[in-house]
Structures are given as C-alpha cells and as structure tokens.
Amino acid sequence: xxxxxxxxxxxxxxxxxxxxxxxxxxxxxTAGAYxxxxxxxxxxxxxxxxxxxxxxxxxxxxxxxxxILVAHRGTxxxxxxxxxxxxxxxxxxxxxxxxxxxxxxxxxxxALALPGILARLEGADGIAFAKxxxxxxxxxxxxxxxxxxxxxxxxxxxxxxxRAVRDSELxxxxxxxxxxxxxxxAVAFSAAYAGVAGALLALAAGHVGPETxxxxxxxxxxxxxxxxxxxxxxxxxxxxLLVELLSxxxxxxxxxxxxxxxxxxxxxxxxxxxxx
Amino acid sequence: xxxxxxxxVTGLAAGGIYALLALGIVLVHRSSGVLNVAQAELATLSAFxxxxxxxxxxSFWTAFGATLLLSFAGGAVLYLALVRPAGDxxxxxxxxxxxxxxxxxxxxxxxxxxxxxxxxxxAEVHVAxxxxxxLDxxxxxxxxxxxxxxxxxxxxxxxxxxxxxxxxxxxxxxxxxxxxxxxxATSFGIAATLGAVAxxxxxxxxxxxxxxxxxxxxxxxxxxxxxxxxxxxxxVVGGLALGVGLDLLGAxxxxxxxxxxxxxxxxxxxxxRGRRP
Numbered sequence: 001x002x003x004x005x006x007x008x009x010x011x012x013x014x015x016x017x018x019x020x021x022x023x024x025x026x027x028x029x030t031a032g033a034y035x036x037x038x039x040x041x042x043x044x045x046x047x048x049x050x051x052x053x054x055x056x057x058x059x060x061x062x063x064x065x066x067x068i069l070v071a072h073r074g075t076x077x078x079x080x081x082x083x084x085x086x087x088x089x090x091x092x093x094x095x096x097x098x099x100x101x102x103x104x105x106x107x108x109x110x111a112l113a114l115p116g117i118l119a120r121l122e123g124a125d126g127i128a129f130a131k132x133x134x135x136x137x138x139x140x141x142x143x144x145x146x147x148x149x150x151x152x153x154x155x156x157x158x159x160x161x162x163r164a165v166r167d168s169e170l171x172x173x174x175x176x177x178x179x180x181x182x183x184x185x186a187v188a189f190s191a192a193y194a195g196v197a198g199a200l201l202a203l204a205a206g207h208v209g210p211e212t213x214x215x216x217x218x219x220x221x222x223x224x225x226x227x228x229x230x231x232x233x234x235x236x237x238x239x240x241l242l243v244e245l246l247s248x249x250x251x252x253x254x255x256x257x258x259x260x261x262x263x264x265x266x267x268x269x270x271x272x273x274x275x276x
Numbered sequence: 277x278x279x280x281x282x283x284x285v286t287g288l289a290a291g292g293i294y295a296l297l298a299l300g301i302v303l304v305h306r307s308s309g310v311l312n313v314a315q316a317e318l319a320t321l322s323a324f325x326x327x328x329x330x331x332x333x334x335s336f337w338t339a340f341g342a343t344l345l346l347s348f349a350g351g352a353v354l355y356l357a358l359v360r361p362a363g364d365x366x367x368x369x370x371x372x373x374x375x376x377x378x379x380x381x382x383x384x385x386x387x388x389x390x391x392x393x394x395x396x397x398x399a400e401v402h403v404a405x406x407x408x409x410x411l412d413x414x415x416x417x418x419x420x421x422x423x424x425x426x427x428x429x430x431x432x433x434x435x436x437x438x439x440x441x442x443x444x445x446x447x448x449x450x451x452x453x454x455x456x457x458x459x460x461a462t463s464f465g466i467a468a469t470l471g472a473v474a475x476x477x478x479x480x481x482x483x484x485x486x487x488x489x490x491x492x493x494x495x496x497x498x499x500x501x502x503x504x505x506x507x508x509x510x511x512v513v514g515g516l517a518l519g520v521g522l523d524l525l526g527a528x529x530x531x532x533x534x535x536x537x538x539x540x541x542x543x544x545x546x547x548x549r550g551r552r553p
C-alpha cells in the first residue's frame with residue numbers, strides 16, 4: 001500500500017517538465033535537492049531524536065566534493081555524487097564523535113565557520129563547471145531512489161538498533177549495542193543525504209561558492225523537516241515544496257520570517273498533537 | 277608596545293560583546309536547558325529598536341534604557357509564549373526565532389546599513405604613547421558594567437538566589453517554593469537585556485544591518501562552550517579572550533579574516549568533546 005503511494009507520487013512528479021515553463025521546472029529541481037536533505041534531517045530526528053544545525057555545511061561539503069571532482073579531475077557526475085555522499089558522511093562521523101552529546105552547538109559552529117574555510121581553500125569566486133542537461137529529471141530520480149533507501153534503512157535491523165539507542169541507552173548498551181557507533185551512524189546518514197543534496201544543487205547550477213550554502217539554509221531546511229515531522233515520512237515532500245515555494249516566491253526577508261514562524265508553529269503543533 | 281595596547285582595547289571591545297551574548301546563553305541554558313541560538317539575532321533586533329527610537333528623535337541614552345526594558349519584556353514573553361510550550365524541543369523553537377527575527381529585520385529595515393548615534397565621541401585619547409578611540413574604551417566600560425550588574429544580580433539578590441536554585445535542580449527549587457516559571461522567564465529577560473546591550477554596542481562599532489551579529493553568534497557559543505554552557509564566569513572570560521585572541525592573531529600571526537570563525541569552531545570542538553549540551 002505504501003509502495004503504491006510512492007508510485008502515485010512518482011508519477012505525479014513526472015508531469016511538471018511537460019506542462020510547466022522551464023524556469024518553474026528548474027525551481028522544482030531545487031525542491032528535489034531540498035527533499036533529499038530534509039529526508040536526512042527527518043531520519044536523524046525520528047530515529048535518533050536529535051537536531052542538526054549543520055545541514056548547510058554538509059551540503060557545502062558534498063557540493064564542493066562534486067565540483068572539485070567534475071571541474072578539476074574530470075570525474076563522471078554519477079561517481080562524483082556518490083563520492084560526495086561518502087565525504088559528507090565521513091564529516092558527519094567526525095562531527096558526531098566530537099559532539100557526541102552536544103550535536104547542536106558543534107553543527108552550528110561548523111555551519112558558520114565553513115564558508116570562510118571554503119573561501120580560503122577554493123577562492124571567494126568558488127568553482128564553475130558544466131551543468132547537467134536535465135536537472136529536474138536527475139534530481140528527482142536520485143531523490144526517489146534515496147527515499148526508498150531511507151525507507152529500507154529505517155525498517156532494517158540497523159534502524160531498529162538506532163531506535164533502541166534512542167529509547168533507552170542503558171537497555172541498548174546492555175544488549176551489546178555501541179551507542180557512539182550508532183549515534184555516529186545516524187549523523188553520518190543524515191550528513192550523506194545532505195552531501196547528495198548539495199551535489200545535486202551544484203550540478204543543477206553549474207557553480208558553487210562559499211556563500212551558496214549559508215547557515216540560514218540549515219534553518220529553512222529544519223522548517224521543512226518540522227513540517228514533515230507532523231505527518232508521515234511523506235511530510236518531507238510537503239516540507240521541501242513549502243521551503244522552495246516560499247524561498248522563490250517571496251523576497252529573502254519575508255521568506256525567512258515566514259519560514260521561521262512555520263518552524264516554531266510546526267514544533268508547537270507537534271507538541272500539542274503528541275499530548276492528545 | 278603602543279600597537280599591542282591598541283589591539284588589546286579593540287579586542288576587548290569586540291570580546292565584551294561576545295562575552296555579554298555568551299553570558300545570556302549560559303544564564304538561559306542553566307535555568308531552562310535550552311541552547312538559545314537566537315540570542316545574537318534578538319540582540320540585533322534590540323539594536324534596530326534602539327535605532328528606531330533614536331530615529332524618532334529620542335536621545336541616545338533614553339532610547340538605550342527603553343530598549344533594555346523592552347528587551348527584558350520581550351525575552352520573558354518569548355519564553356512563556358513559545359519556548360516553554362515546546363518542552364524539550366526548545367532549541368528548535370530558538371532556531372525558528374533566529375530565522376524569523378533575521379527575516380523580520382531585513383523586511384522592516386532592509387539590508388542597507390544604518391548608523392546609531394555615537395554614544396561616545398570618536399576622539400582619540402592618548403595614554404603613554406598609545407592612542408585609543410574613546411568609543412572603544414566606552415564600549416569596553418559599558419560591557420564590563422553590564423557583566424558586573426549581572427554578577428551582582430546573580431550572586432547577591434533574591435532573584436539571583438532563585439535563578440541559582442532553579443539551575444541546581446528545578447524539582448527541588450519548586451519543592452522549596454521557588455516560582456520556577458517566573459524565574460526561568462526572568463532568566464530569558466536578563467539574557468535578552470544583556471543581548472540588547474551587546475547589540476547596541478556592536479552597532480556603535482559597526483554599521484547596523486541585519487547581519488550585524490550573525491558570526492558573533494558563533495563566538496558567543498564558543499565562549500559559552502568553554503564553560504560547558506554552565507559557567508557564567510568562564511563565558512565572560514572566554515568571550516573577552518576570544519575577542520582579544522582573534523584580534524592579536526589577525527594582527528601578529530596574519531590570520532586571514534575569513535578563518536577567524538574556524539578558530540571558534542576549533543574552540544567549540546575542543547571544549548565540547550564528549551560533553552552534554
């Protein structure tokens with residue numbers, strides 16, 4: 001039944017390129033990348049009950065990995081995206097080991113410090129390279145596949161172990177689970193998804209710069225994830241579309257204000273729903 | 277030596293702003309367990325409020341006082357209306373407020389930089405061969421005065437006693453008759469007031485725009501992390517040390533401007549290894 005729902009949504013997502021003007025379609029390609037990043041946040045929040053403020057940083061790591069591989073080394077796009085996931089995932093493991101219990105401040109610091117580091121390493125102008133020809137199709141195909149992977153991951157024994165560590169560390173450790181390893185795995189999963197999201201955005205734009213992934217992006221993605229957490233895992237789709245439509249439809253100031261209000265409202269609504 | 281003294285003063289001026297923000301983060305974290313990531317953005321909003329009041333013809337110091345009162349009320353209302361109902365998701369609410377307030381500043385006042393009236397003259401003071409801007413000295417003095425008032429409030433008054441009781445144990449404080457909700461709301465109010473001082477001082481040193489304290493949030497979190505978000509004294513010392521240290525690293529070790537946040541990232545990583553947030 002759930003898989004049927006997936007097929008219906010996938011079919012609906014195949015329609016826009018045929019009916020919408022090109023610039024609308026490319027906006028929706030951006031929403032696909034946001035969707036991937038939000039699914040990562042979603043899994044971390046649901047299965048590990050933790051908040052990452054550094055999704056923008058992991059996206060930047062993925063985007064720069066892809067850009068360096070494609071522009072400087074001539075790697076194929078598919079391999080570059082896969083390596084972006086690996087590099088961002090490894091960054092996630094490092095962050096989780098440093099901030100084992102304090103994920104929020106460490107990810108916040110990373111997201112605020114990384115643009116300067118990237119500007120130093122690769123220059124303030126960033127890296128330009130050839131765009132992929134069909135960003136919408138590429139982004140949503142990858143997004144659909146990663147959505148299924150996330151489903152499988154959550155349902156797998158690994159997902160059960162994550163929930164065991166989340167629900168009772170003592171019981172989980174007593175049954176032989178290493179909590180640092182499982183916590184790091186959850187952050188790595190979330191970071192790898194962000195890495196792919198950044199890679200997809202980079203390939204769609206043909207350019208990455210130090211300010212392409214500002215700290216505020218972490219917060220808008222949190223707003224999308226908070227909307228998603230109200231419903232089923234499908235909510236991530238609604239969250240991604242909401243973030244993209246508000247960012248594209250409003251000027252930056254009002255868009256940030258509305259998304260911040262959405263984040264607060266979704267968290268408070270989620271609390272009152274759970275209390276019922 | 278004269279150059280060193282000048283760098284110490286400019287570093288202390290920046291560090292005083294980080295210290296006040298960090299102190300607010302620590303007070304709130306001790307009383308409520310919430311990492312208030314909106315601290316710096318609320319401070320920027322306070323600076324804009326002060327700007328709006330002076331723009332309507334208020335004198336600087338009247339506007340300053342009114343902004344502190346408004347900020348105290350705003351911080352307390354923020355806790356009662358949004359943070360408290362969110363329970364253990366307080367950091368998410370703070371993140372939402374950070375985003376919303378930044379957007380609101382840009383919406384109302386735009387991205388063009390504004391200028392607050394100068395609280396102190398920009399004339400230079402000459403002491404033993406070194407010349408200091410009176411403004412820098414004034415900022416250091418106001419920041420230290422605010423931290424001292426906060427210390428007095430925290431250690432010598434009944435309000436401070438209640439704050440310390442709630443920080444030690446919420447349930448035991450409640451059992452002993454401390455009004456926990458009011459006390460935590462007070463801590464948010466004090467934090468917002470300290471933030472308002474920091475925001476206005478920062479707007480004295482730099483042009484006021486919505487991004488005024490965006491990176492200062494990182495330095496404040498780093499300073500607060502030095503004391504594991506629990507020590508007000510270490511937060512103040514850490515903030516001042518970061519301000520001076522970054523200024524000296526830039527001047528004498530040629531640390532590029534864009535890598536200063538990376539130093540703060542390293543401080544956070546070292547300070548928080550394996551700690552509870």
